[in-house]
Amino acid sequence: MSRKQRTGDSGEKGGPEGEATRQMVVMRNATRTFQMGSKEVHALKAVNMTLPAGKMASIQGPSGSGKTTLLNLIGAMDVPTSGSVKVAGQDLGRLSEESLTEFRRRNVGFIFQFFNLIGTLNAIENVLVPVMFDENPRVDRALSLLEQVGLGDRWDHRPAQLSGGERQRLAVARALINDPPLVLADEPTGNLDHDTGEDILGLFTDLVKEGRTVIVVTHDIEVAAKGDITYVLRDGAMIEQED
Ligand code: ADP
Ligand code: MG
Numbered sequence: 354m355s356r357k358q359r360t361g362d363s364g365e366k367g368g369p370e371g372e373a374t375r376q377m378v379v380m381r382n383a384t385r386t387f388q389m390g391s392k393e394v395h396a397l398k399a400v401n402m403t404l405p406a407g408k409m410a411s412i413q414g415p416s417g418s419g420k421t422t423l424l425n426l427i428g429a430m431d432v433p434t435s436g437s438v439k440v441a442g443q444d445l446g447r448l449s450e451e452s453l454t455e456f457r458r459r460n461v462g463f464i465f466q467f468f469n470l471i472g473t474l475n476a477i478e479n480v481l482v483p484v485m486f487d488e489n490p491r492v493d494r495a496l497s498l499l500e501q502v503g504l505g506d507r508w509d510h511r512p513a514q515l516s517g518g519e520r521q522r523l524a525v526a527r528a529l530i531n532d533p534p535l536v537l538a539d540e541p542t543g544n545l546d547h548d549t550g551e552d553i554l555g556l557f558t559d560l561v562k563e564g565r566t567v568i569v570v571t572h573d574i575e576v577a578a579k580g581d582i583t584y585v586l587r588d589g590a591m592i593e594q595e596d
Contacts, residue, residue: 376404376439377404377406377407377408377440377534377566378403378439379403379437380402380426380437381401382401382435382436383397383401383435383437383438384397384398384399384435385397385419385422385434395589397422397589398589398590399590400419400589402591402594403594406534407561407564407565408561408566408580409557409568409569409579409580409581410567410580410581410582411568411577411580411582412424412570412584412585412586413571413574413577413584413586414586416572418587418588418589419586419589420586421539421570423570423586426438427440427535427537427568428457428463428535429448429456429457429460429461432445440535441535443456458531459531460534460535461535461536462529462531462533462536462537463528464524464525464528464536464537465524465538465539465541466539466543469524470523470524471512472511472513475508475509476507476508476509476510476511477492477496479512480499480526480530481495481530482527483527484530491530494530495530496508499523499526501526502522502525502526502556503522504519504523507519516549517545517546517549518545518546518549518552521541521544521549521553522556524541525553525556529560533565534566535566535568536560536566537568538557538570539570540570540571540572541553541569541571542573542576543571554579558579567580
């Protein structure tokens with residue numbers, strides 16, 4: 354199935370023809386405010402963002418500037434306090450909890466800084482975690498993804514038996530099990546040495562060649578330079594969006 358068909362299938366209604374496939378992310382005045390006791394934390398302040406599909410983008414900014422909050426909105430892990438977040442043509446602020454879960458399953462692959470692998474499962478079992486309640490867990494697909502990330506011969510290794518770079522490659526394979534059009538990575542090279550980080554970025558470049566959209570949160574300017582577009586956050590505000 355082509356990416357275009359799949360994005361279309363995720364239920365765009367009423368939007369301009371083809372918008373879902375042209376723009377992966379459209380954010381308008383999106384805010385996210387957390388209530389901490391009597392204090393309000395303005396994690397995101399009226400953020401606007403437009404990201405075409407099929408690109409690699411980076412989100413930069415100092416610690417606490419709102420990068421993870423922004424990524425969580427894009428990945429339907431969270432909804433905005435006000436404003437709109439449209440991803441793959443869907444207005445996420447209008448979806449029910451159940452529809453958000455379904456949206457994530459169909460559209461989003463997540464990769465985290467600390468890998469979030471399950472230590473008691475081997476590599477192929479970790480790749481299959483997102484689909485473990487499916488009727489037909491795709492073992493063949495899991496194996497071919499492990500091959501794609503260079504871990505075909507390590508399928509029965511547990512995370513503790515893998516190097517940091519191998520664990521992150523395993524996390525990439527797991528993120529791809531549902532063949533998502535959008536891949537989100539939160540500081541994926543933060544715990545890796547330079548060369549290993551470069552390997553992971555190489556994998557991301559391959560994902561873009563396959564037609565996916567990749568968004569990488571990073572502190573690293575070198576990592577950001579690999580992307581087509583860089584967004585810069587400062588204190589919850591988008592201060593720069595450059596091509
Ligand atoms: P970054 O990823 O750039 O380090 P975050 O998005 O994690 O920044 O956080 C942005 C701001 O929002 C910070 O001030 C943080 O403390 C606050 N914040 C994030 N998540 C929550 C939450 N669940 N509850 C309260 N405050 C939060
Ligand atoms: Mg963060």
